[in-house]
């Protein structure tokens with residue numbers, strides 16, 4: 001009986017792990033692409049600065065793309081990191097790389 005329960009628990013764990021890794025609904029974006037045009041450049045720095053200054057909003061995908069340091073807040077640290085990437089400085093946040101998120105994850109908290 002213990003072997004059956006152990007096997008059932010193992011199967012349940014494997015099923016849960018598979019479900020949490022694979023999602024057909026994942027939304028892809030380019031990390032650092034705050035304005036959503038598919039490339040990362042100085043225009044994204046401006047988009048982050050304008051968002052931080054509460055001059056314009058960003059949708060959920062753009063907020064995730066803009067939050068390059070994964071602090072869950074889009075602020076001037078992100079703008080600086082994107083600016084450094086645009087100037088071809090060394091990048092430790094994988095800016096310019098494709099990333100994705102599950103739309104059912106908790107959202108990046110809007111600044112305003």
Ligand SMILES: [Ca+2]
Nearest residue numbers: 033035037039
């Ligand atoms: Ca862009």
Ligand SMILES: [Ca+2]
Nearest residue numbers: 067071073078
């Ligand atoms: Ca951030």
